[in-house]
Amino acid sequence: MGFGISDKLNEVNCDCEGLVVSVVDPQPGESIVDCCAAPGGKTLFMASRLRGRGMVYAVDINEGRLRVLKETAKLHEVDVVVSTVHADLRIFAENNVVKSDKVLLDAPCSGLGVLSKRADLRWNRKLEDMEQLKSLQDELLDAASKLVKPGGVLVYSTCSIDPEENEERVAAFLRRQPEFHMDSAAKYVPSSFVTETGFFFSNPVEHALDGSFAARLLRSL
Numbered sequence: 196m197g198f199g200i201s202d203k204l205n206e207v208n209c210d211c212e213g214l215v216v217s218v219v220d221p222q223p224g225e226s227i228v229d230c231c232a233a234p235g236g237k238t239l240f241m242a243s244r245l246r247g248r249g250m251v252y253a254v255d256i257n258e259g260r261l262r263v264l265k266e267t268a269k270l271h272e273v274d275v276v277v278s279t280v281h282a283d284l285r286i287f288a289e290n291n292v293v294k295s296d297k298v299l300l301d302a303p304c305s306g307l308g309v310l311s312k313r314a315d316l317r318w319n320r321k322l323e324d325m326e327q328l329k330s331l332q333d334e335l336l337d338a339a340s341k342l343v344k345p346g347g348v349l350v351y352s353t354c355s356i357d358p359e360e361n362e363e364r365v366a367a368f369l370r371r372q373p374e375f376h377m378d379s380a381a382k383y384v385p386s387s388f389v390t391e392t393g394f395f396f397s398n399p400v401e402h403a404l405d406g407s408f409a410a411r412l413l414r415s416l
């Protein structure tokens with residue numbers, strides 16, 4: 196089996212996607228759920244880190260985007276460790292009894308960290324859209340947390356720099372789900388990307404990268 200993409204992925208591992216995957220810290224042999232996976236940039240990074248042992252379950256509600264993910268995984272020869280699941284995460288988590296070592300929720304967000312690429316987003320935000328988006332992020336976080344085994348890791352990430360979608364969603368989640376607690380990102384990414392409270396954060400001004408956020412949360416044993 197080839198792992199040709201691994202080297203290429205490692206070369207570009209310094210972008211936001213690679214850094215968020217570093218916060219997840221995938222290890223060979225692990226079972227990982229990528230909850231909002233398509234089109235699959237982070238799935239591919241995680242799959243390459245498994246070195247042929249373990250599985251990334253790539254869940255997404257969008258069948259077309261998931262198909263692209265599957266084809267890309269095959270092209271990059273990591274399809275043997277990627278299994279796609281077409282589902283609404285909230286329903287999948289209700290019905291799935293198997294718990295995984297690591298779960299990544301790269302949540303749908305306002306995209307406020309990538310405005311330089313998506314100028315259209317600047318003018319399209321309405322207050323009620325934001326409230327709906329925050330409720331969806333909360334529901335998806337609760338669903339994702341059900342898939343984590345005791346002692347396992349849940350990473351919540353967005354490509355937003357808005358605290359309402361980031362720190363505030365994590366704080367609300369920890370109030371609802373006290374069996375989870377924060378684990379600092381400091382062990383996984385360079386210190387310039389770690390906030391005082393232990394979150395991963397990149398911003399276009401300081402890092403010349405797209406804005407992105409990730410929180411690493413541990414489930415008690």
Ligand SMILES: C[S@@+](CC[C@H](N)C(=O)[O-])C[C@H]1O[C@@H](n2cnc3c(N)ncnc32)[C@H](O)[C@@H]1O
Nearest residue numbers: 231232233234235236237255256257283284301
């Ligand atoms: C920010 S994008 C994910 C990007 C992806 N992680 C990557 O690295 O390429 C958010 C994804 O969430 C998916 N999504 C939105 N609501 C969902 C739901 N209820 N269940 C599963 N996936 C959902 C969307 O289809 C979209 O592909």
